[in-house]
Amino acid sequence: MPISRNDLIAYLDETLAPEKFSDYCPNGLQVAGKHKIHQIVTGVTANKALFEQAIDINADLILVHHGLFWQGDDFVITGIHHQRLKMLLANDINLVGYHLPLDFHEQFGNNVQLAKQLKINLVGEFSFSDNPLEKGLIGKLPQSMTMIELTNYLEHKLGHRPLSIPANDRLIETIAWVTGAAGKFIHQLSAQHSVDAYLTGEISESIVHAARELDVHCIVAGHHATERYGVKALGEFLAEKFDLTHHFIDVFSPV
Numbered sequence: 001m002p003i004s005r006n007d008l009i010a011y012l013d014e015t016l017a018p019e020k021f022s023d024y025c026p027n028g029l030q031v032a033g034k035h036k037i038h039q040i041v042t043g044v045t046a047n048k049a050l051f052e053q054a055i056d057i058n059a060d061l062i063l064v065h066h067g068l069f070w071q072g073d074d075f076v077i078t079g080i081h082h083q084r085l086k087m088l089l090a091n092d093i094n095l096v097g098y099h100l101p102l103d104f105h106e107q108f109g110n111n112v113q114l115a116k117q118l119k120i121n122l123v124g125e126f127s128f129s130d131n132p133l134e135k136g137l138i139g140k141l142p143q144s145m146t147m148i149e150l151t152n153y154l155e156h157k158l159g160h161r162p163l164s165i166p167a168n169d170r171l172i173e174t175i176a177w178v179t180g181a182a183g184k185f186i187h188q189l190s191a192q193h194s195v196d197a198y199l200t201g202e203i204s205e206s207i208v209h210a211a212r213e214l215d216v217h218c219i220v221a222g223h224h225a226t227e228r229y230g231v232k233a234l235g236e237f238l239a240e241k242f243d244l245t246h247h248f249i250d251v252f253s254p255v
Contacts, residue, residue, distance in 0.1 A: 016101035033094035042235035067097025113229035160225040179226040224253035
């Protein structure tokens with residue numbers, strides 16, 4: 001049995017509670033398509049390659065973490081923005097996106113799902129925002145590792161070679177993390193907790209020096225690579241709950 005688009009969006013809004021976040025983008029339905037949903041595609045970021053593959057398998061709805069519309073974007077629809085929208089509209093495909101609500105959800109969040117992927121045992125959290133829902137996580141690795149061993153472990157688990165910034169010669173047992181572009185939060189982490197390493201997806205140049213001076217190993221594992229698992233887990237859950245067909249499509253990005 002298909003589910004209506006409105007009912008599915010209502011369920012997602014109730015589950016992810018986007019109204020509790022001050023985000024840089026619209027959360028929920030971004031482009032309207034078919035009213036009845038049989039088949040959904042999930043992916044990290046809205047882009048042409050993802051849309052092409054979704055069209056090939058006759059998807060009714062695409063659910064992403066990074067949508068098409070962002071604060072500060074130009075409202076003139078030209079270039080690749082026009083081409084992307086044209087693909088969705090011509091094929092009557094819904095585009096749905098959830099950003100911060102999907103990062104920090106206690107069940108489907110990118111941070112929680114990354115811990116599952118890496119078999120990290122959760123032991124705590126740290127704060128970096130006025131919003132109590134936005135928090136980093138702290139855990140213990142399956143076993144103590146050198147920086148080289150951890151880098152190899154992450155490459156094996158994520159399929160992407162991380163950038164490693166060693167700060168000392170100590171083994172790594174405790175690790176904190178925030179997925180995506182969250183390098184700057186190493187400062188708040190260090191002010192609140194003593195951990196061996198900080199893992200994120202993307203950093204600025206200044207964080208290299210900050211990590212060394214804060215004496216915390218820093219591992220940059222890729223924005224895309226660290227944020228695959230939330231939207232995939234959510235898609236699998238929706239497929240089972242509503243008897244939908246689901247395909248996770250991973251359009252590789254090295255960043």
